[in-house]
Amino acid sequence: MPVSPLAPASFPDLPVIDGVRFASVAAGVRYQGRTDVMLAELAAGTSVAGVFTRSSTRSAPVLDCQAKLGGDPSQPAAILVNSGNSNAFTGSAGEKSVEAICDAVEAATGTATDRIFTASTGVIGERLPHDRITAVIERLNGNLSPDGIEGAARAIMTTDTFAKGASTVVEIEGQAVTIAGIAKGSGMIAPDMATMLVYLFTDAKIEQPALQALLGALTDQTFNCITVDSDTSTSDSLMIAATGTSGVDVTESAGFTQALHGVMLDLAHQVVKDGEGATKFVEVRVTGAATDQEARKVGLSIANSPLVKTAIAGEDPNWGRIVMAVGKSGCQADRDKLTIKFGDIVVAENGWVSSGYTEDAGAAYMRNETIVISVDLGIAGGLGTVWTCDLTHGYITINADYRS
Numbered sequence: 001m002p003v004s005p006l007a008p009a010s011f012p013d014l015p016v017i018d019g020v021r022f023a024s025v026a027a028g029v030r031y032q033g034r035t036d037v038m039l040a041e042l043a044a045g046t047s048v049a050g051v052f053t054r055s056s057t058r059s060a061p062v063l064d065c066q067a068k069l070g071g072d073p074s075q076p077a078a079i080l081v082n083s084g085n086s087n088a089f090t091g092s093a094g095e096k097s098v099e100a101i102c103d104a105v106e107a108a109t110g111t112a113t114d115r116i117f118t119a120s121t122g123v124i125g126e127r128l129p130h131d132r133i134t135a136v137i138e139r140l141n142g143n144l145s146p147d148g149i150e151g152a153a154r155a156i157m158t159t160d161t162f163a164k165g166a167s168t169v170v171e172i173e174g175q176a177v178t179i180a181g182i183a184k185g186s187g188m189i190a191p192d193m194a195t196m197l198v199y200l201f202t203d204a205k206i207e208q209p210a211l212q213a214l215l216g217a218l219t220d221q222t223f224n225c226i227t228v229d230s231d232t233s234t235s236d237s238l239m240i241a242a243t244g245t246s247g248v249d250v251t252e253s254a255g256f257t258q259a260l261h262g263v264m265l266d267l268a269h270q271v272v273k274d275g276e277g278a279t280k281f282v283e284v285r286v287t288g289a290a291t292d293q294e295a296r297k298v299g300l301s302i303a304n305s306p307l308v309k310t311a312i313a314g315e316d317p318n319w320g321r322i323v324m325a326v327g328k329s330g331c332q333a334d335r336d337k338l339t340i341k342f343g344d345i346v347v348a349e350n351g352w353v354s355s356g357y358t359e360d361a362g363a364a365y366m367r368n369e370t371i372v373i374s375v376d377l378g379i380a381g382g383l384g385t386v387w388t389c390d391l392t393h394g395y396i397t398i399n400a401d402y403r404s
Helices: 060-068 091-109 130-134 137-142 149-155 208-221 254-273 292-303 306-313 320-328 359-365 393-400
Strands: 020-025 037-042 047-052 077-085 116-123 164-172 175-184 197-202 237-242 281-289 339-342 345-349 370-376 382-389
Touching (some): 020 137, 020 149, 037 137, 047 060, 060 091, 060 237, 077 197, 077 237, 091 137, 149 164, 175 254, 208 254, 254 281, 254 382, 292 306, 292 320, 292 370, 292 382, 306 320, 320 370, 345 359
Parallel strands (some): 077 116, 197 237, 281 370
Antiparallel strands (some): 037 077, 175 197, 281 382, 339 370
């Protein structure tokens, strides 16, 4: 599969997070010779928080992780993820697979099962061949390394065309705090919690309840503001592990919040840039809404519209489709107060096409790789931004052949 034209030049050089070690291996979960299982070992004292899909058909690993949040942070923890099979809609067999994997991780690492978090991503509705995973856990445990995060990022990929990583170092009260994260996601992206699979690691010190609240708030500003195809996965999981090894308490730190937001937004944007078949990265800015919530709803209505997305793919400045998407959102809007822009180009205003707008200018703008669509509703002060990609024939090709 060709790499997305929007992909970064290379995987970033992510810093080591003290208290975290990684290993990855090819277990043949679905494909032979492909790295598809990763293990992360978390030191004792690590706070673990997570947000998960609100799908009513969520997978057995998601349900298990949700039940385990808030466990004893004084104990070590572990995260094990496989790709190739989502272990979703697999009945009681799915639960037995999770149990078998957790038991094997406990036997190999000594980590208690109530501190072992698993995730699976891939095809829905096929039983997970968990024996292929349990067979490699001893090897994973023996290969754990502080600098194995890139391998972990590659192990969780499915239809992704590139591994996704981001990091930052922030100074708090004169001391350095490090954050690093990895993500997978390319299709079935319209998160209703977080998105796809995302794992964040930091050496910051913060208690689990505060970390949980912070993660939830930042998720709503990042991963819950992206969409590729309007479909919410059964397996979406976003987890953060704070080892506390830096000794820096970030509970009330605005600097840490801003830094974590930056890493999460970077990863969210990478997921959109790897949208199945994507050739354009699209930012939709909505202002003048009745509330921030309505602004986000209007933005997602535009971003999820197949008509808008195909127009962008065809480099067609069909702004009438944006008018349509605003109207179908169900939010307050006034035709005569609506303003639409492509980048800095005013396309429509005062209930009609702008007098200075030309189709040639719009078409030229649509040839850009990054497109910014701005809509002002003229109602009140609500605002929001969402991110998406175009919809090309490549999306159909990938998903029509997904199980082949």
